[in-house]
Amino acid sequence: MTAPLLTLRDFSVARGPCDVLRDVSLTITAGECVGLIGPNGAGKTTLMRAALGLMPARGHSSLSALDRLVRARTVAWLPQQREIAWPVSVETLIALGRNPHRAPGHAPTPEDSKAIDSAIARMGLESFRSRAANQLSGGEQARVLIARALAQQTPLLMADEPAAGLDPASQITLMTLFAEQAAAGDAVLCSMHDLGLAARHCTRLLVLHRGQLVADGPPAAVLTADLLAEVFQITAHFAQTPQGPVFQPLGVIR
Template sequence: MVSIVTQNVTVALGGRTVVRDVSTRLDAGALVGVLGPNGAGKSTLVRALLGLIPHEGSVMLDGAPLSSLSRAAIARQVAYLPQGQTLHWPISVERLVALGRLPHLAPLSRPDDADRAAIERAMARADIAHLAHRTATELSGGERARALLARALAVEAPALIADEPLASLDPAHQIHGMELLRAEADGGGLVAAVLHDLTLAARFCDRVLVMADGALVADGDPRDVLTPELLAEVYGITAYRGTGALPLLVPLDRVR
C-alpha cells in the first residue's frame, strides 16, 4: 500500500520561504484535503511531494527517498493533476487522456489493449466518453477540467494528487469530481486534493491538512479541525455550520 511521508519539508522560491517545516504522513485508503487561503503554500507543497521543485527536508514514497527514484517510477506510483493547465495542441480528447499511460510505455512503443481499456475506463468515470473525438483545445473550461482529470485517472496509479480539481466545474460536476476522488480512496488508493470548497472538503474528506503562511497549522478530521476559531484565524471569515446529516460550512462574512 502506497504512502508518502514528509519530514521538515521547506521550500524557498525567489528568495522567499513558501513552505515551512511541514511534516506529515499520507496513507492509502484515505482522501485528504489540502486547505488554506490563497498563497498559503498548498500547491507548492504538493509539487514538493512529487519532487517537482527543490526542497529541504525529506519526502519518502513507499519508504524510498523521492530523490532516489526516477521520474518515470514516481509517475507510475503517483498520478498528478496540476491546476490551471493550458492545452496548446489540437489533439483529440481521447489522445489527451491517452497521455496518462505514458509512464507505463517503453520508448517508441504504442498503447496496447490494456492501455486502451484504461483510457476508456478513465473517460467513462470522468463523464467525457461522449467527448472522445472532440478537439481538446475547443472544450469549455469545465469539459477541459474533466478531460485532464481523466488523463490523471488513466495512469491508474496507487496514489493521486490533484491540485484544485474542481476549478471551472459546475456544482453537479464538482460533486461528481469529489465522488470520483472518494471512490479512488475507498478502492484503496491514496488521494490528496487541494480544495477551496469547505463544505465539499468536510463532506468527502477523511482528513484535512490546513495551511497558512506556508506552515501546516491543523491536521485531522474535518469535523474537528474546521472550527469557527480556525476559520476566523486562517481564512479571516465567520461561517454557518449546519447540523444536519451532511456537513455544511457556508462562509458568511469577513472578520472585521
C-alpha cells in the same frame, strides 16, 4: 501496516531569502481523501510541486526521492493550469496517462485500452472521444485532464484546485469520484478553496497558514470556529445532517 504513499519530513521551500514553506511533516496512506486547504498564498501549490520534485526543497519527500519512472507509476499530478494547447483528440490526450506503463513507440495494450475507456466513462466524456481537446470549453478541458490522470492508474493522485472552473454538478461528481477512489484503496491529495466540498467529501484536512501546517485531522475536528477565524477570517455554519456534513461560510471577520 500499509506503507505510506507520501511522506514529508521537516520539509521547507524557499524563494529567495524567505521560506514560503517551513518544517512541514506529514504522511498520507492508502484509503485517504485529503483536502489541502488554506488562504491564497499559504503554500498549497508550493507544497505539492516541491513534494513531487518539481522545485527545490529542503528536508525529505518520499516522492522526490523516487526514480522518475517509478514516481510516474506512483503518483498522477494534475496542476492548476489546465489549458490544452495541442490539437489532438480527447482520446489521444487521455491515452498519454498510460505512458509510464508502456515502452515508447509501442501500441496500447488491452490493459491500456481498458484504463483509457474507464477514465473516459468515469468523467462522462464518451461523446467527446474524437473531438479536438483544445476546442472544448475550459470546464470540459479540465474533465479531460482529470481523465488523463485517472488513466494513469497510480495509487496516489495529487490535484491542484481540481474543482476550479467546474459547474456545481461536475464539482460534486468529481469529489464523489475522488472519495470513491480513496475508499477503493487509493489515496487522493487535492488543494481546495471550497470548504463546503472539502468538509463533505474529504476524510482528512490539512490546513496551511503562512507556510506552516497548523491543523491536520477529520473535517469536523479541523473546521472549528477558532481556526476559521484565525486562518480564514470567516464565520461559518457546520452541521452533521442525515445527508452528510454541511459547511457554509457566513461572514467575514473584520
